[in-house]
Amino acid sequence: MLLSFNKKRKNRVGLIILFTLSISLAKAQDYYPFVIGYTAGQTVKHQTSSDTFSVSFNGGLCVATKYKDFPPGKVVAGMRYDIVYATNAFDQDLFVSKGYFPDYIQLRWEIKKYQNSLTGYRLMRKKLGSADPFVQVAFLSKDASDWKDEFTEPGVLYEYNLLAEGLFPKQQKFLNFLEGVGFRLPSATISGRVTYKGGAAVEDVSLIAETSDKFSGTSLNLNGTDAYLAISPPSNHPHFKFDTAFTYQAWVKPTSTASSVLFEKGSQYKITHSTGKINFRAGAQMLTLNFVQKSDTFFHVSAVRERDSLKVFVIYDEDTYYTTKVKFTSLTIPNNIDILMGKSAANAEYFAGNIDEVRIWHRALEQDEILKKSLMYIAGTEINLSGYYRMNEGVGRNFFDLSRRGFTYNEKHGFISKATWSTVIPLSKQLAVKGLTDKNGNYIISGIPYSSDGSTYRIVPVFKVHSFDPTERLLFIGPGSNTFSDINFIDVSSFPVNGYVYYKNTKFPVEGVQIKIDGKPAVTSEGNLITTNSLGYFLVDVPIGRHNLQMAKSGHVFRNNGRFPLKSGVDFDFQS
Structure with missing residues (x-):
C-alpha cells in the first residue's frame, strides 16, 4: 500500500484531513482530494504553540477540491499533504537463480496490477555487499517477464533491483519494484x-x-553468544516431515567446550556437541557418541534416524571415524517449527565455531554412503535430499540451497543472524572435489x-x-x-591369479563358480561376475598387498570353505 504526500498543498486551518484518489497512476503527483469540510460556527481550538489543534465537529458536507481555496464559511480540518492509497503491483518476490545455471543468472517476475500504466522495466545490478552504486544493465519492454544475465563473474553474488516504470514517483518494494540476489556457478x-x-x-x-586456480571456499563462524542459522521450510512440506527417516550432516569446528546446538527442529530432533561428545535426541530418545576430539580441527557429524534405529557418526578422514547405534523405540512427530543451527528455540546453547557443508535428507543414509560421500562434495541431485548448503557464498545474510530434482530446485534457503563469513574450511583430505x-x-x-x-x-x-x-x-x-x-x-598394481575348480577326488570341472577377493565378488570391466568356465578354469586380477580368495556357488560346499590361504583369518601377501 502506498502512502504518498503532496507537498504542494497549503495548510488552510491547522490540521487538514484529506482523502485522495489518483486519476492516473502514471501521474500520481496530480491528486484530486476529497476534503471533509464543516460549516461556520464549529470550533478549532489551538492548544499549544507547536501547531497542535483539537477539533470538534457535529457533521458537515464533503467538498471536492483541487489546489484551490475552500468555499467561504467552511472550516476544514486535515493536514497539509494529500494521501494516495494504492495496492501493490507485485505479490511475489523476484526470482533470481542461485547457482542453478553455469553460464547465466536467470531472473523471473510477474506483475499483477497496473499493466495499462506500465511503460517498461528498468533492471539495476551491483555486487552484493559492494559500496558501489547500482548500475543499469537492461531496460525491458512492458511485456517482459524474465531475463538472463550472461555477463557476470562466476561464483560472485549480485544484487538486483527491478523497477516497474510509469506507475509511481516513489519506489517501494512490491508497489513498483522488486529486489533479489543471485549468482551463477559454472x-x-x-x-x-x-x-x-x-x-x-x-x-x-x-x-x-x-x-x-584459487576457488577459495568459506564457512560460517558463530560467536557462541547470539549468532545462529535458520531455515524456514513451508508448513507441512513432505521433504521436512522427517517422521520415519532423517539424516543431518555437517562439517563443524567447535571452539568452546560447553554444550551447544548443531541442529534443532522443535521437539522432533536435537543434535548437540560438547567436548568429545555428540548427543542426538529423536523424539523422547537420546543417543550419545563419545569420541576423541582433536583441537582446532574440523570433523564431520552425521545423525541418522532409521525406522527402527538411531546412528551417529563423527569422521575426521577416511582412516579416522567413530560411530554408535541404538534401537529406536520412540516417535518423531512432524512439526512446522523452523530449523535452527547454532542455538536452541529457548535462545540458549549457542554454538561457537565454524559450520560448513550442511546436508539434510528425508531418508536414512547407510553407513557405507556416509563414510564415503561425507569426504567429497555432492551434486545436489541425490535422491531424497531436502537441502544442500555448501556455505560458499562468502557475503550476505543468506546461505542458499543447491539441491534439486531435474530442473526443479528445492530453494529452501537459510537465514544468517549475526554469524560471519570465514575462510577457515576443512582440509582437502577431509572434503574435496x-x-x-x-x-x-x-x-x-x-x-x-x-x-x-x-x-x-x-x-x-x-x-x-x-x-x-x-x-x-x-x-x-x-x-x-x-x-x-x-x-x-x-x-597396474595387481597380479593375475589363475586356477581350476574340480569336484572332490575327480578331474571333473565345476563351471560357474564365483571368485571373491576379500569377500567381494570379482567382476569384469563390463561389470559381469568372474566365474569358472566349462573347464573349471578362472583368471582374476588380485591387488597388491594382503588378500584372500574364496570360491562360491549356490548349492555347493567347498573344502576349507573354498578359501585361499586355507587358514581362516590369514591373508596372502601378493607382492611384485
Missing part, C-alpha cells in the same frame, strides 16, 4: 572407469580433481568449478599403495567444454 562433470589390466573393476579408488569408484569401477566427479576463461585440472587416481596408468590426466575445463566421459585408468 561446474563440470567428469566420469570414467578404473580397472585392472585384465579388465576386472577396482572399487573404492579416489579420483581427485586438482587445479592451481573428487569421485569414488563403485563395485563396477565407475566414478563420477561432479560440481567441478572453473573460471570464466577456463581452468586446467589434474585428475589423479589414489588407492592405498596402488599404481595407475596413466598416473594422471590433464583436462582443460571451460565454457563449452565442461562434460568429460571415458576418463579411464588402469590399476
Whole structure:
C-alpha cells in the first residue's frame, strides 16, 4: 500500500484531513482530494504553540477540491499533504537463480496490477555487499517477464533491483519494484572407469580433481553468544516431515567446550556437541557418541534416524571415524517449527565455531554412503535430499540451497543472524572435489568449478599403495567444454591369479563358480561376475598387498570353505 504526500498543498486551518484518489497512476503527483469540510460556527481550538489543534465537529458536507481555496464559511480540518492509497503491483518476490545455471543468472517476475500504466522495466545490478552504486544493465519492454544475465563473474553474488516504470514517483518494494540476489556457478562433470589390466573393476579408488586456480571456499563462524542459522521450510512440506527417516550432516569446528546446538527442529530432533561428545535426541530418545576430539580441527557429524534405529557418526578422514547405534523405540512427530543451527528455540546453547557443508535428507543414509560421500562434495541431485548448503557464498545474510530434482530446485534457503563469513574450511583430505569408484569401477566427479576463461585440472587416481596408468590426466575445463566421459585408468598394481575348480577326488570341472577377493565378488570391466568356465578354469586380477580368495556357488560346499590361504583369518601377501 502506498502512502504518498503532496507537498504542494497549503495548510488552510491547522490540521487538514484529506482523502485522495489518483486519476492516473502514471501521474500520481496530480491528486484530486476529497476534503471533509464543516460549516461556520464549529470550533478549532489551538492548544499549544507547536501547531497542535483539537477539533470538534457535529457533521458537515464533503467538498471536492483541487489546489484551490475552500468555499467561504467552511472550516476544514486535515493536514497539509494529500494521501494516495494504492495496492501493490507485485505479490511475489523476484526470482533470481542461485547457482542453478553455469553460464547465466536467470531472473523471473510477474506483475499483477497496473499493466495499462506500465511503460517498461528498468533492471539495476551491483555486487552484493559492494559500496558501489547500482548500475543499469537492461531496460525491458512492458511485456517482459524474465531475463538472463550472461555477463557476470562466476561464483560472485549480485544484487538486483527491478523497477516497474510509469506507475509511481516513489519506489517501494512490491508497489513498483522488486529486489533479489543471485549468482551463477559454472561446474563440470567428469566420469570414467578404473580397472585392472585384465579388465576386472577396482572399487573404492579416489579420483581427485586438482587445479592451481584459487576457488577459495568459506564457512560460517558463530560467536557462541547470539549468532545462529535458520531455515524456514513451508508448513507441512513432505521433504521436512522427517517422521520415519532423517539424516543431518555437517562439517563443524567447535571452539568452546560447553554444550551447544548443531541442529534443532522443535521437539522432533536435537543434535548437540560438547567436548568429545555428540548427543542426538529423536523424539523422547537420546543417543550419545563419545569420541576423541582433536583441537582446532574440523570433523564431520552425521545423525541418522532409521525406522527402527538411531546412528551417529563423527569422521575426521577416511582412516579416522567413530560411530554408535541404538534401537529406536520412540516417535518423531512432524512439526512446522523452523530449523535452527547454532542455538536452541529457548535462545540458549549457542554454538561457537565454524559450520560448513550442511546436508539434510528425508531418508536414512547407510553407513557405507556416509563414510564415503561425507569426504567429497555432492551434486545436489541425490535422491531424497531436502537441502544442500555448501556455505560458499562468502557475503550476505543468506546461505542458499543447491539441491534439486531435474530442473526443479528445492530453494529452501537459510537465514544468517549475526554469524560471519570465514575462510577457515576443512582440509582437502577431509572434503574435496573428487569421485569414488563403485563395485563396477565407475566414478563420477561432479560440481567441478572453473573460471570464466577456463581452468586446467589434474585428475589423479589414489588407492592405498596402488599404481595407475596413466598416473594422471590433464583436462582443460571451460565454457563449452565442461562434460568429460571415458576418463579411464588402469590399476597396474595387481597380479593375475589363475586356477581350476574340480569336484572332490575327480578331474571333473565345476563351471560357474564365483571368485571373491576379500569377500567381494570379482567382476569384469563390463561389470559381469568372474566365474569358472566349462573347464573349471578362472583368471582374476588380485591387488597388491594382503588378500584372500574364496570360491562360491549356490548349492555347493567347498573344502576349507573354498578359501585361499586355507587358514581362516590369514591373508596372502601378493607382492611384485
